[in-house]
Amino acid sequence: GIQVEQSPPDLILQEGANSTLRCNFSDSVNNLQWFHQNPWGQLINLFYIPSGTKQNGRLSATTVATERYSLLYISSSQTTDSGVYFCAGGGSNYKLTFGKGTLLTMNP
C-alpha cells in the first residue's frame, strides 16, 4: 500500500513566523488532503489538493504529483495554529493513508 512520510515530526515556532511542512508519498495518489487536528481530536479539512496550488488565508498548499510530494505553508503563525497537521493520500481503494503528522507548538 501507499506509504506517507511527513516532516518535520515536530516544529516549534514563534508567533509571526512562517513554516513549511512536507509530505512524501511512495506511490501516485488520486486524493491528497491536509488536515489540522484540534485539541479535541477532530480532523479539520485544510485542503483537498491532488495537484497544483491552493491558498486559503494564511495557509497555502502545493502538490507536485509527478514527484509525489506536497507542501503546506503556514505564514504569520498564530497561537491558534497549534496542533497536529496530517496529510493523507488515497487511490482507488476507498481509503486514505495518513502520515504520522507534524506537531506544531506555538511559543507566544
Next chain:
Amino acid sequence: KAGVTQTPRYLIKTRGQQVTLSCSPISGHRSVSWYQQTPGQGLQFLFEYFSETQRNKGNFPGRFSGRQFSNSRSEMNVSTLELGDSALYLCASSFSGTGATDTQYFGPGTRLTVL
C-alpha cells in the same frame, strides 16, 4: 449543512464487553469510512461503506465489524473488547465515493476507553 456526527462522544467499557458506535454522514453523502487513532499506530483505516456495501476493510481482526443503513448512517461494532482497543474512532463521509478521490469530511470522533 450539518457536518458528520458521531455518537456517543465518550465511552468507557471493560474488557470482554462489546460496543457499538454510530456515525451520521453529511446529508447527501453516501460513502462512510471509519478510522482508528492511537498514539502508537496513528490513524489507521478500518472500513468503508457505500450504498450499504463494504468496499474495503483494513487490517483489523474480525472483532471489528460495521454496517451501513439505507439512509447512509453507519455503525461499527467491536466485540470482546481488549485494552488495546482504547482509541479515538473517527468517521468520515464523502459525496460520491469514487475510490478515495473525493474530499473526506471527518466527524468529532468517539473516544473509547477500555478498562
